[in-house]
Amino acid sequence: MQGKKAHQESLFIQFQLSDHVPADNFYRRLKGILDLDFLYQTTSKYYGKEGQKSIDPVVFMKLMLVGYLENINSDRRIIASSGMRMDILYFLGYSLGEELPWHSTLSRTRKLFGEQVFLELFKQVLKLCIDKGLISGKRQAVDSALIPANASKHSMVERMVMEDASVFSRELNDNIEKEPVKPEAPKENNEDNNKNDQEKKDKKGPTNQTHYSPSDPDSRLTTKPGKPMKLYYRAQMSVDTASHFITYIQAFKGNQTDNSSLPAILPQLIANLSGSHVSRPEEILADTGYSSGKAIRALTANNLKGYIPNPGRYKSSREDEGFIYDDQYDRYVCLMGVELPFRRIESAHDEPTVYKKIYESNISDCKNCPFKEICANKKGFKKLVDSADKPLYEYMRKRVESPKGKQMKSLRSSTVEPVFGSLINYTGLRRINTKGLKQANKGMLMAAVAYNIKKLLAHKPKKIKELKMPVIKGINGLLYRLFSSFIRHYPLNPIPSF
Ligand code: SF4
Numbered sequence: 001m002q003g004k005k006a007h008q009e010s011l012f013i014q015f016q017l018s019d020h021v022p023a024d025n026f027y028r029r030l031k032g033i034l035d036l037d038f039l040y041q042t043t044s045k046y047y048g049k050e051g052q053k054s055i056d057p058v059v060f061m062k063l064m065l066v067g068y069l070e071n072i073n074s075d076r077r078i079i080a081s082s083g084m085r086m087d088i089l090y091f092l093g094y095s096l097g098e099e100l101p102w103h104s105t106l107s108r109t110r111k112l113f114g115e116q117v118f119l120e121l122f123k124q125v126l127k128l129c130i131d132k133g134l135i136s137g138k139r140q141a142v143d144s145a146l147i148p149a150n151a152s153k154h155s156m157v158e159r160m161v162m163e164d165a166s167v168f169s170r171e172l173n174d175n176i177e178k179e180p181v182k183p184e185a186p187k188e189n190n191e192d193n194n195k196n197d198q199e200k201k202d203k204k205g206p207t208n209q210t211h212y213s214p215s216d217p218d219s220r221l222t223t224k225p226g227k228p229m230k231l232y233y234r235a236q237m238s239v240d241t242a243s244h245f246i247t248y249i250q251a252f253k254g255n256q257t258d259n260s261s262l263p264a265i266l267p268q269l270i271a272n273l274s275g276s277h278v279s280r281p282e283e284i285l286a287d288t289g290y291s292s293g294k295a296i297r298a299l300t301a302n303n304l305k306g307y308i309p310n311p312g313r314y315k316s317s318r319e320d321e322g323f324i325y326d327d328q329y330d331r332y333v334c335l336m337g338v339e340l341p342f343r344r345i346e347s348a349h350d351e352p353t354v355y356k357k358i359y360e361s362n363i364s365d366c367k368n369c370p371f372k373e374i375c376a377n378k379k380g381f382k383k384l385v386d387s388a389d390k391p392l393y394e395y396m397r398k399r400v401e402s403p404k405g406k407q408m409k410s411l412r413s414s415t416v417e418p419v420f421g422s423l424i425n426y427t428g429l430r431r432i433n434t435k436g437l438k439q440a441n442k443g444m445l446m447a448a449v450a451y452n453i454k455k456l457l458a459h460k461p462k463k464i465k466e467l468k469m470p471v472i473k474g475i476n477g478l479l480y481r482l483f484s485s486f487i488r489h490y491p492l493n494p495i496p497s498f
Pocket of ligand 1: 376
């Protein structure tokens with residue numbers, strides 16, 4: 001007989017939210033392991049003694065977390081989605097029908113709390129992972145990714161020259177003894193030339209030196225290979241190579257280079273892992289972007305061993321160019337036997353903190369050389385430039401080219417790159433939705449917290465494998481099987497029958 005469901009709404013029902021959230025539900029399990037009570041103490045300094053009650057800091061942080069766990073990057077949508085999910089309401093400590101906080105309180109509270117609060121939460125979750133024995137700590141892979149800022153390149157405006165600076169420059173100009181002005185040669189089309197100059201400037205577009213974004217002054221113009229120039233922040237991250245948990249994350253300005261960031265990354269990375277029974281980081285794996293004399297010195301200062309390939313432009317030897325290095329006298333000798341002694345240290349034009357060693361031959365030595373045309377410069381001598389940090393680069397080259405160094409290279413790319421992919425695509429880090437470096441840092445910390453939590457709850461202890469008898473192949477295997485079958489049928493010590 002065909003059935004037909006009749007519906008009569010009950011007037012009174014008995015309902016308990018916890019009865020409707022299964023024991024293995026993600027948020028129920030998360031509620032069981034995540035204790036955020038430390039937030040009451042940490043955030044108490046942001047509140048006064050009087051006035052209206054604020055949003056509960058634990059509820060705020062849980063709502064933030066829900067946003068990153070569910071890959072929702074709008075405060076309004078976080079509240080709307082949470083209200084429709086029984087498991088999230090249970091996680092937040094709300095009942096069905098109970099009104100959730102207004103969405104704008106989320107952005108106000110996010111601005112109110114300092115970065116330290118978010119860093120504290122990151123450390124608490126990291127500690128949970130460490131306590132479960134999931135983090136080794138010994139070897140860390142470091143990498144960075146550009147995350148689009150919440151500002152458009154087209155809204156950038158020209159930086160104003162400081163008033164004081166202009167006064168100072170005017171005074172300087174007044175004090176300069178003026179040379180007699182040479183009469184300028186008449187230009188045929190002065191107006192056209194000015195127009196062309198302006199057009200060239202416009203075509204070149206804004207730069208970080210000349211322009212800034214008024215809506216987000218901390219964002220910086222930069223580009224990824226094959227992508228247009230945009231305003232970005234840079235996420236620096238380190239991942240434990242044993243377990244792929246995130247052990248450090250921080251926002252930097254988009255145009256800050258990786259090698260200049262490494263000295264700031266290392267102490268914070270060590271601090272994140274300190275105070276736990278996990279071993280102190282010993283090895284750092286990074287790509288060639290992190291290579292510089294300063295970065296290698298920072299590794300040594302923090303008692304760390306690095307596996308960082310030297311930059312492509314670094315030359316370990318000049319033998320292919322016909323110059324042999326003589327380390328006893330710190331000089332090069334060319335194929336004609338002419339010496340190029342060390343002359344001086346120079347700083348690089350683009351990076352004033354990078355120093356170079358200059359080796360030069362004498363003009364008189366090169367005067368009659370048959371290779372002068374292709375070897376010497378216009379002034380008639382040969383100039384060789386070496387990095388002043390050559391011993392450091394050589395130390396790193398030997399490490400990277402060793403068999404272990406080659407293993408570390410493939411380990412680095414297989415560890416950190418998938419984690420960035422996951423953060424960007426599934427954990428709310430596709431773009432920064434806030435303004436300013438501090439706010440960007442808070443967002444990155446929350447994305448890393450959500451990533452670590454997902455990984456922690458997905459972890460299942462490994463089952464102990466059953467022992468299997470070895471499979472013996474060939475004639476030996478046949479004999480073994482025949483012998484075992486014989487023993488089964490005719491045991492050596494048969495059980496006596498009574
Ligand atoms: S030009 Fe000078 S440095 Fe170059 S090969 Fe000749 S002698 Fe040597």
